[in-house]
Amino acid sequence: MILQDDNIIREYLKMYYISTGIASFATDDKGESLYSEGPVSMYCQKFKELSGNNCPCKSAHLKAGRQSEKIGDGYIYSCPGGLIHWTASIIVKGLYMGALVGGPVQMCEPDGLLIDDIIRINDFDVQNRGILHAYINAVPIVEPERVRYLSNMLYVVAKALISEESGILSERKKFYQEQAKINESIQYVKDLDYSEHISKYYPIDLEDELMSKVKSGDKKGAKIILNELLGYALFSSGNNFEITKAKVLELMIMLSRAAVEGGGNLEMIFGLKLRYL
Known part of the structure; x- marks a missing residue:
């Protein structure tokens, strides 16, 4: 459970899915997926099935959620299966309780070499190449600019869920923006x-x-x-x-x-x- 009334999260995820057409789900503070809205990706299901007990998806979503918490903003990332997700952390009383996750999508036409790399890196049986290709072709393609706005929207949804804690995220976002400006100045001097x-x-x-x-x-x-x-x-x-x-x-x-x-x-x-x- 992330909030005392998890039905609120379900309702917000449904609103996000109906508005954007992009699937979304919630994870807890361990990275476990709790519930989702929208069709489950067949590619993701097959990837998890082939990975078995060594599936890296949970840890990847947890790491991304923690990064979102750290920067106080939405965070866009590539999952172990080579697809694009974005996440927004849920903070309650200053503690990381989980995250909302959008996706998966692709930002360009799938490259035939991607599946070969996924099979090689994860030591999958090469006989699964055809089915993985078929499933990844069904993953929606979304242009990068729209992905950025979808991430921003999910961040707004997350802030609405935790209105009392939204100030913490805003302060962290402000801090990292200022740090980025300082780093730009440092790089300028280096050049x-x-x-x-x-x-x-x-x-x-x-x-x-x-x-x-x-x-x-x-x-x-x-x-x-x-x-x-x-x-x-x-x-x-x-x-x-x-x-x-x-x-x-x-x-x-x-x-x-x-x-x-x-x-x-x-x-x-x-x-x-x-x-x-």
Whole structure:
């Protein structure tokens, strides 16, 4: 059981299937499939039958569900059978309770080599090649852009199921989006010419722009610039934690001063600074 009233999940899965035409199912916190809506894929059934006790599907769905929990968003992945699924985690009181899973689908016409690879990797009897080909041809083909929107929709459904916990997922999603921006900045610095010292191309002008954004109260603009500066700070110090710490402290002092000059509460700002030092 994922929620106290699992009938709610059944109803939401049915709504998703009727609206999209794509099958979906729910898994528990161990990756076990609990119930589904829509036709069961004959390809999946045959794959599980041939895999027997070594079937990797449960662990694959569990891993994907956990990844969705980690990033606070829907997660699109390829299953061991070579098909596409997407998942959205169910969080109750901060704990992972399971996930909603959409699919399977294919994003392009099935390649004849795919079945050969599946047979080889899973050590299936080659005599099953024909039946697997027939079954995979029956799996719906959905263009990548629509898959992305189907994943987003399932994520919305999952959030509706756990409205009280949706804030946790939103915060995780926000955190990973910010981390992605920092990583982009790091990669940008890596792509620059290494022949000159890092200080040569440290974006001093961005610091001035950040100060201006903070003073004017432009929170969104300041956050974007700060993420870029953190990317430079993290990369330029390599693995030296002390250097990274010094640069971050320098940014913190600069932000505090700008906030005060912009009319911020002096005691609150310096109290926060001391808290994070």
